[in-house]
Structures are given as structure tokens and as C-alpha cells.
Amino acid sequence: MKKLLTVLLILAMVLSMSACGKKEEPTPEVTTYEIAMVTDVGQLMDGSFNQYTWKGCEDYAKANGKTYKYYQPANGSAATDDDRIAAMKAAIEGGAKAIVTPGFLQENALKAVVADNPDVQFIFIDGWDMGYKNLVGVSYQEEQAGFFAGYAAVMEGYTKLGFSGGGGGSNPACIRYGYGFAQGANEAAKAKGINVDLNYSWLNGASFSASDDLQSQINGWFTSGTEVCFMCGGTMFNSGVGAASVTNGKIIGVDVDQSVGYEDIVITSAMKGLDASVVAALTKYYNEGTYGGSLVLGAKDDAVGLPVNNWLLKKWSVEDYNALFAKVVANEVPISNESVADPTGKLSNVKVNYIG
Numbered sequence: 001m002k003k004l005l006t007v008l009l010i011l012a013m014v015l016s017m018s019a020c021g022k023k024e025e026p027t028p029e030v031t032t033y034e035i036a037m038v039t040d041v042g043q044l045m046d047g048s049f050n051q052y053t054w055k056g057c058e059d060y061a062k063a064n065g066k067t068y069k070y071y072q073p074a075n076g077s078a079a080t081d082d083d084r085i086a087a088m089k090a091a092i093e094g095g096a097k098a099i100v101t102p103g104f105l106q107e108n109a110l111k112a113v114v115a116d117n118p119d120v121q122f123i124f125i126d127g128w129d130m131g132y133k134n135l136v137g138v139s140y141q142e143e144q145a146g147f148f149a150g151y152a153a154v155m156e157g158y159t160k161l162g163f164s165g166g167g168g169g170s171n172p173a174c175i176r177y178g179y180g181f182a183q184g185a186n187e188a189a190k191a192k193g194i195n196v197d198l199n200y201s202w203l204n205g206a207s208f209s210a211s212d213d214l215q216s217q218i219n220g221w222f223t224s225g226t227e228v229c230f231m232c233g234g235t236m237f238n239s240g241v242g243a244a245s246v247t248n249g250k251i252i253g254v255d256v257d258q259s260v261g262y263e264d265i266v267i268t269s270a271m272k273g274l275d276a277s278v279v280a281a282l283t284k285y286y287n288e289g290t291y292g293g294s295l296v297l298g299a300k301d302d303a304v305g306l307p308v309n310n311w312l313l314k315k316w317s318v319e320d321y322n323a324l325f326a327k328v329v330a331n332e333v334p335i336s337n338e339s340v341a342d343p344t345g346k347l348s349n350v351k352v353n354y355i356g
Contacts (some may be wrong), residue, residue: 166233
């Protein structure tokens with residue numbers, strides 16, 4: 001009996017060891033992401049450019065049952081072309097069929113990636129036609145949005161304005177926003193028969209990010225008499241709000257309605273339809289396949305303007321704004337889209353203090 005038990009125990013051990021040896025690990029689930037976004041400099045949830053481009057990706061993906069993911073290039077605000085290329089390649093390796101790339105800094109990376117991936121649709125936000133059959137450049141008439149904001153500020157009664165722009169004076173969208181803002185202020189000043197002052201600066205905004213230096217600069221403007229400042233670039237808005245909160249200054253937001261939670265500080269925002277345009281571009285791709293060219297959106301497309309559902313202006317009405325908007329759509333109001341980083345001497349009723 002003992003001998004039999006010994007044999008059975010040995011057999012059980014052998015079988016157990018054999019079973020252990022043949023045990024297979026579960027195969028990890030492989031998930032691909034059809035829609036990808038490679039972020040611009042700054043944070044994803046920046047309350048502005050990146051965040052609302054991402055919202056467009058999310059909105060389309062959720063409505064149409066598509067998987068989606070964002071890819072942040074290495075090194076944050078100091079990301080290089082190689083960092084952006086690596087992020088785009090990671091998106092492609094992850095199964096992306098459509099890649100949304102916000103920001104003009106994506107240009108060189110796109111040149112390195114697009115031609116080698118003809119079956120992937122690239123959507124270049126704040127971009128242009130680069131000659132590829134699978135890349136569409138989506139741009140906006142930011143000069144119109146800026147014009148509305150500048151006009152509104154002066155009609156509201158402000159005569160000492162500020163503009164703080166991102167990109168160090170090299171970002172085309174911010175240049176259009178800024179020069180449009182100055183033109184709008186000028187037209188409103190002419191209509192009222194007055195003159196206004198405008199501090200105009202690209203200083204401390206090269207990375208489109210909030211900073212102590214930027215907040216100190218805007219604080220200095222407010223304490224020296226500036227009444228309202230257009231903060232034009234990513235989280236630079238936070239520095240403007242920080243300065244305004246201790247000086248009783250006012251802020252104009254950019255890209256989206258930035259007044260939510262800051263109704264006592266933000267009087268309006270120069271907006272462009274980032275999320276809606278991403279949805280439109282993705283819809284075209286999924287309906288028709290890869291395509292190239294350019295898409296320029298403005299007031300005629302209801303793609304730029306001021307937020308009317310949360311109107312905070314007291315002395316200039318939504319009705320007055322709508323009347324001006326209709327004139328812009330009808331090309332009855334001349335708004336230059338020239339690349340003017342320094343508007344000094346170009347405006348009859350606006351004295352520009354250009355800081356560089």
C-alpha cells in the first residue's frame with residue numbers, strides 16, 4: 001500500500017510539473033486607435049487651442065464609434081521636429097487612419113511623414129495646402145475674429161487696450177488675430193470720433209504658456225492704465241487672468257469662449273470653431289476617403305466670431321454685433337489679412353506702443 005501511494009504521489013508531481021510547464025500566459029489585448037491627435041506645444045487641456053481641437057476628435061469618434069488617442073511629443077513646449085515626427089509615427093504604428101495635427105510648428109514633421117503614409121489622412125489645423133493628396137490644411141480668418149473683439153472693446157467704452165501674442169511674432173494665426181484686433185479698435189474709434197492707445201507685444205509669449213514674467217508684464221500694463229488686454233495664445237490666458245485679478249483689469253480670451261468661471265474678468269473672446277472644423281474634416285474623410293487641399297473658414301462659414309450665448313458686454317448689444325457680423329460676411333467692412341506683426345503707423349485712430 002505504501003509503495004502504491006508513493007508511486008501515485010510521484011505521478012501526481014510529474015503531471016503537476018508538466019501542466020505548469022505547458023501553462024500559457026494570456027495574450028494581451030491589442031487595441032488600435034483610428035483617430036489620433038498629435039498635440040501642439042503646451043498642455044492638452046489648455047482651455048484653448050489644443051483642448052478644443054481634441055474635443056473635435058472626441059466628438060466625432062464618440063458619435064461614430066471610433067477609437068481615438070492623443071500623442072504628446074516629447075519635451076513639452078521645447079518639442080523639436082524629431083519629437084513631433086516620433087509622435088506621428090507612434091500614432092501610425094498604433095493604427096491611426098486619420099491624424100489631426102494642430103499648430104503651424106507641425107509643418108516640418110508632416111513633410112517627413114505624410115508622403116510615406118498615403119493611406120493615412122492628415123488634418124493640419126492652422127495649416128495650409130502642402131501639395132499632398134492625403135493632407136488638408138484647415139485655416140481660419142482670425143483677423144475677422146480679432147476685428148470683432150477690438151471693435152467690441154472700444155464700443156464698450158475702453159480706450160486703453162493691450163495685446164499680448166503667442167509665438168514670438170512668428171505665428172501666422174496670432175499675427176492675424178492681433179492685426180485684426182488693432183483694425184477693429186481703429187474702426188470703432190473712428191465711428192466714435194475718438195483715439196485709443198494700444199500696448200502691443202510678443203514678449204514673454206514665445207511658448208504660448210503662462211509664466212511669472214508674462215504675468216508681471218501684464219500686471220504692469222494694468223497698473224499703468226491699460227483697461228483690457230487681449231491674451232492671444234494657449235495658457236498665456238492664465239497669466240492675464242492672474243494679473244487682472246489683482247488690478248481690476250479685464251481680459252479678452254482667444255480661440256474659444258474663455259469667460260466661463262471668469263465672468264467678472266473676461267469681457268468677450270475672439271473665437272474660431274476648432275472643434276466643429278475638426279468634425280467636418282473627419283466627416284469628409286470617412287465619407288469620401290483621403291483628400292488634400294485647403295479649407296479656409298471665416299465669418300461666411302460661421303467659423304469665427306464672438307460668443308453671443310454668454311454675452312457679457314453692457315454697452316454694446318448682440319444686435320449691434322450681429323449687424324456688424326453681417327457686414328463682414330457681405331465684404332462691406334475692409335479687414336486686412338496681411339502678415340503685420342507691428343501695426344505701428346498703420347492706424348489712424350490707434351496709437352500703438354509696440355514692445356516687440
